[in-house]
Amino acid sequence: MADILVVAELAEGKVKKATHSAITFARQVAQGTGGSFSILLVGAGAAGAAAEVAGFGAKALLVADSAALANYTAERFAPTVIEAAKGFQVVVGTATSIGKDMLPRVAAALNAGYANDISAVHVDGAKLVYKRPMFAGNAFGYCSVSTPVQVVSVRQSEFTPAEPTGGASPSQAIPVAAPAPGADRVEFVSFDQVKTARPALTDAKVVVAGGRALKEKFNEVLEPLADTFGAAIGASRAACDAGYAPSDYQVGQTGKIVAPQLYFAVGISGAIQHLAGMKGSKVIVAINKDGEAPIFQVADYGLVADLFQAVPELARAAQAAKG
Amino acid sequence: MKILVPLKRVADPDNANKVKIPAGGATIDTTGLEWKPNPFDEYALEAALRLTENGASPKARQGEVVVVSFGPKDMEPTLRSALATGADRAIRVDAKDDQLDGALVARALKALIEKEKPDYVLMGKQAVDGDSNQVGQMLAQLLGWPQATFAATIQEEAGALLVGREVDGGVLTLRVKGPAIVTVDLRIVAPTSVFSKSTARTFKYNDGVRFAPLPAIMAAKKKPLAEVKLSELTSDTALRVEYVKFEPPPGRQAGVKVKDVGDLVHRLKNDAKVL
Ligand SMILES: Cc1cc2nc3c(=O)[nH]c(=O)nc-3n(C[C@H](O)[C@H](O)[C@H](O)COP(=O)(O)OP(=O)(O)OC[C@H]3O[C@@H](n4cnc5c(N)ncnc54)[C@H](O)[C@@H]3O)c2cc1C
Ligand SMILES: Nc1ncnc2c1ncn2[C@@H]1O[C@H](COP(=O)(O)O)[C@@H](O)[C@H]1O
Numbered sequence: 384m385a386d387i388l389v390v391a392e393l394a395e396g397k398v399k400k401a402t403h404s405a406i407t408f409a410r411q412v413a414q415g416t417g418g419s420f421s422i423l424l425v426g427a428g429a430a431g432a433a434a435e436v437a438g439f440g441a442k443a444l445l446v447a448d449s450a451a452l453a454n455y456t457a458e459r460f461a462p463t464v465i466e467a468a469k470g471f472q473v474v475v476g477t478a479t480s481i482g483k484d485m486l487p488r489v490a491a492a493l494n495a496g497y498a499n500d501i502s503a504v505h506v507d508g509a510k511l512v513y514k515r516p517m518f519a520g521n522a523f524g525y526c527s528v529s530t531p532v533q534v535v536s537v538r539q540s541e542f543t544p545a546e547p548t549g550g551a552s553p554s555q556a557i558p559v560a561a562p563a564p565g566a567d568r569v570e571f572v573s574f575d576q577v578k579t580a581r582p583a584l585t586d587a588k589v590v591v592a593g594g595r596a597l598k599e600k601f602n603e604v605l606e607p608l609a610d611t612f613g614a615a616i617g618a619s620r621a622a623c624d625a626g627y628a629p630s631d632y633q634v635g636q637t638g639k640i641v642a643p644q645l646y647f648a649v650g651i652s653g654a655i656q657h658l659a660g661m662k663g664s665k666v667i668v669a670i671n672k673d674g675e676a677p678i679f680q681v682a683d684y685g686l687v688a689d690l691f692q693a694v695p696e697l698a699r700a701a702q703a704a705k706g
Numbered sequence: 707m708k709i710l711v712p713l714k715r716v717a718d719p720d721n722a723n724k725v726k727i728p729a730g731g732a733t734i735d736t737t738g739l740e741w742k743p744n745p746f747d748e749y750a751l752e753a754a755l756r757l758t759e760n761g762a763s764p765k766a767r768q769g770e771v772v773v774v775s776f777g778p779k780d781m782e783p784t785l786r787s788a789l790a791t792g793a794d795r796a797i798r799v800d801a802k803d804d805q806l807d808g809a810l811v812a813r814a815l816k817a818l819i820e821k822e823k824p825d826y827v828l829m830g831k832q833a834v835d836g837d838s839n840q841v842g843q844m845l846a847q848l849l850g851w852p853q854a855t856f857a858a859t860i861q862e863e864a865g866a867l868l869v870g871r872e873v874d875g876g877v878l879t880l881r882v883k884g885p886a887i888v889t890v891d892l893r894i895v896a897p898t899s900v901f902s903k904s905t906a907r908t909f910k911y912n913d914g915v916r917f918a919p920l921p922a923i924m925a926a927k928k929k930p931l932a933e934v935k936l937s938e939l940t941s942d943t944a945l946r947v948e949y950v951k952f953e954p955p956p957g958r959q960a961g962v963k964v965k966d967v968g969d970l971v972h973r974l975k976n977d978a979k980v981l
Contacts, residue, residue: 394875457853457855458852461847479874480872481874484856484873485843486843487808487839487840487842487843487844488844488846488847490809491843491845496947497808497840497844497946497947498947500839515837516955517837519837520955521725522725522734522952522954523952523954524734524951525949525951525953526947526948526949526950527948527950529944529945564850565886566852568852568882568883568886569853570882571880572881573878574876575876575877575878620892624896631872631874631875631876636834636837637891645974645980662955666978666980674963681958682961683961683978684961684964684973684978685960685963686963686964686966687963696967697970697971700968701971701974701981704974705981
């Protein structure tokens with residue numbers, strides 16, 4: 384029997400969609416082991432946000448709300464998670480930038496093993512076996528954690544977001560723990576947010592991604608296509624490095640991992656590090672003028688063409704075909 | 707400023723698609739793959755060099771850069787190349803790759819850092835073999851130090867570093883005072899990503915990491931490279947995470963090449979049904 388603690392992530396007083404993937408993991412493990420799960424909400428506005436996850440079947444909602452926790456830093460958030468985790472066997476969050484920043488600290492404090500960015504969990508009797516992509520997605524490893532407490536982060540694209548099942552989990556306020564030693568040596572300065580009206584890359588059903596080839600015309604060429612599909616816009620590392628796209632758009636081993644219904648790779652060569660972030664997409668379309676580009680090895684539909692001509696034409700034709 | 711840079715050697719990531727998994731999947735077979743420094747650690751080293759110099763006259767090091775690796779003796783050439791690009795000293799902690807996990811590397815590094823007392827530890831955000839992304843954060847917790855992970859920019863200020871972190875949704879800036887852990891992301895080696903106090907803000911580095919000229923490669927043979935036993939750093943060498951099996955990813959079939967845009971739209975609508 385395993386009792387699982389889901390570490391929710393908040394943004395502007397709301398529970399992030401990413402959290403629903405961690406809840407899916409928690410349900411699978413609770414069901415498989417005959418245990419239960421609780422959800423922890425830490426941060427300014429946590430009490431208000433708790434209602435959003437009250438209907439997911441959690442045994443309890445643990446709420447640590449404090450105006451002092453307006454801006455996330457690991458040193459100020461992790462101690463509360465570490466305190467709340469006592470008594471649980473599994474602590475899980477989603478492998479977002481906050482999850483990846485904080486959860487290893489929680490594991491170290493609890494002397495727990497940490498399985499990062501897992502794509503599946505198998506319940507094997509009392510044992511949990513985690514499947515993780517490694518080597519930029521060129522191998523899967525199956526691992527288990529031998530410590531009494533295990534800490535896990537799940538890959539959002541591999542755990543279908545949980546839907547509410549009804550009911551109302553009881554909510555309980557818990558104290559905010561003192562900041563970690565060293566917290567006084569780190570100070571939040573600013574957050575430059577990329578503003579976009581498009582869906583988040585990790586939630587989008589369609590992603591239009593562009594590479595180095597787009598140059599300064601990155602937005603001009605991709606936006607009409609993205610508009611047609613209500614898509615999120617992504618980019619290769621080279622496009623981000625060159626400043627054609629914000630770094631937050633990067634898809635790949637070290638960027639966002641996406642698995643939409645439809646992925647357009649426009650002027651992207653298909654390096655393994657890029658493939659690692661989008662190979663799980665249902666349908667892949669590649670547009671590249673080089674017929675030998677490796678992206679064609681994973682594309683369902685490949686169009687060998689000059690993108691500056693093909694993409695505007697595609698945006699128009701797709702719009703017309705949609706009717 | 708004294709900076710410690712942990713550096714792992716990994717199977718050449720650009721050849722990772724040649725990773726072989728023998729039948730049964732008990733191990734990953736890396737024979738025949740070339741060893742390379744983990745790219746993120748190379749970037750961390752470059753950032754450490756930039757922080758300990760005036761970009762306009764990079765030969766004079768202002769402070770000390772120490773590289774540390776956990777690995778077998780045959781990885782020493784990787785440390786020598788780090789010395790050749792400008793690091794002052796190297797330490798190899800003798801260990802086999804499969805005797806290590808992130809938590810163990812973090813515990814052992816803690817002990818080493820308590821002896822070395824660097825102002826900052828600069829390291830990769832993740833090793834690209836295991837893609838584990840944990841050692842830096844664990845180390846910060848164990849040492850009771852602040853952390854700034856996924857750094858894309860670092861500017862030295864009086865007694866602190868201003869670190870721009872690439873996070874979901876944008877760039878988050880933290881100010882950290884040493885001793886602290888900084889883990890770096892890809893764009894830390896862009897031309898204007900890192901400035902020490904003495905580098906002019908108008909200065910531009912070459913994109914990427916620096917290469918060692920031949921005389922520096924020769925000179926690096928004489929730089930100190932110490933060996934330390936893992937057991938001198940921690941008595942707890944038990945693994946927290948153990949791999950039971952490996953498997954290749956499911957292959958993805960190459961699909962069709964379409965004639966033109968019209969053909970593509972037709973197939974998206976009628977075959978894939980995504981329109
Ligand atoms: C540690 C590490 C991590 C990395 N992580 C990532 C990551 O997360 N994500 C990522 O994307 N990359 C990552 N990379 C980089 C990766 O190896 C590639 O360098 C990068 O993906 C290349 O980007 P690109 O395809 O846009 O550029 P290029 O490889 O330069 O490809 C441009 C493509 O555009 C085509 N093209 C040019 N002009 C036209 C035209 N007019 N019409 C149509 N096609 C055209 C060319 O044929 C070419 O195929 C990483 C690398 C390292 C070392
Ligand atoms: N065997 C090792 N030797 C030296 N440094 C390591 C080793 N393993 C991990 N590290 C450091 O920890 C960082 C993160 O690795 P990981 O958490 O394993 O993805 C790497 O970028 C290295 O700086």
